[in-house]
Every structure is written in structure tokens, then in C-alpha cells.
Amino acid sequence: MLATDAIRQRILGALPGSEVEVRDTTGTGDHFEARVVSPTFAGKSMVEQHQMVYAPLQDWLKTGELHALALKTYSPEQWKKLGSR
Template identity: 80%
Template sequence: MLDAEMLRQRLLEALPGSEVELRDTTGTGDHFEARIVSPAFAGRTMVEQHQLVYAPLQAWLKTGELHALALKTYSPEQWKKLGPR
């Protein structure tokens, strides 16, 4: 079973220098929500930002170990302007 810390570590490896907050929304280890602020997101569309997050999690998504991940993504500049809300 996955836990928030496993996802967080994987995301930090793929997106160094990011701030990653994760929550298991159902307590069942397969539904999570994440808020990620990453320099890698600068100048990217939201679709591209989300694809950067899904890429390192692909294996878990394919097996269904990770069923759902609700995402909020921000570049540092966007976070300065928009968050925290």
C-alpha cells in the first residue's frame, strides 16, 4: 500500500527543489491530493504541470495502486500571487 510519504519522496526525486504537500483523502492509500510548488512549473501550462507530476507516478497509476490524485500545481511565482488560499 502506498502512503503520502512514498509519493512525496518520488515527486521530490523527479522535481527537485519543489515543495510537496500530500494528503491521503480516504485513508485507504490509493486516493490522494497534492499541492506542489515547483520551479520546474515556471512558464508551463497547467496541463504540462500536471503531466510532469503524473510522469514519475506512472507505474503506480498503471497498476491501480494509485487510483486518484487531485492536483494543485504552482510555479513559485504563481504561488506568490495566488496562494495560500
């Protein structure tokens, strides 16, 4: 069973300077949702952004320890345009 902070720390390790929020969606410790706002996403497609977030989590995804991770990714500019800051 994974903790939201463990996932958050892995993402931050790969994407320093990002704003990362992780939520357990089912309470079972294997289904999560993450919102990541990162300057490294500027100019990248959504697929590229998601690949960057999934990369440091591959071992957990392969073992099934992390079964599902829904992602919402934004560059700081995209996040600002949404008026969410």
C-alpha cells in the same frame, strides 16, 4: 497501500527543489491530493505541470496501486500571488 511520503519522495525525485504536500483523501491509501510548488513549472501550462507530476508515478497508476491523485500545481510566482506563502 501507498503512503503519502512515498508519493512525495517520487515527486521530489523528479522535481527537485519543489515544495510538495500530499494528503490521503479517503484513508484507504489509494486516493490522494497533492499540492506542488516548483520553479520548473514557470512558463508551463497546467496540463504540462500535471504531466510532470504524474510522470514518476506512472507504474503505480498503471497497476491501480495509486487510483486517484488530485493535483494543485503552481510556480513559485503563482503561489506567491495567491498569498499562500
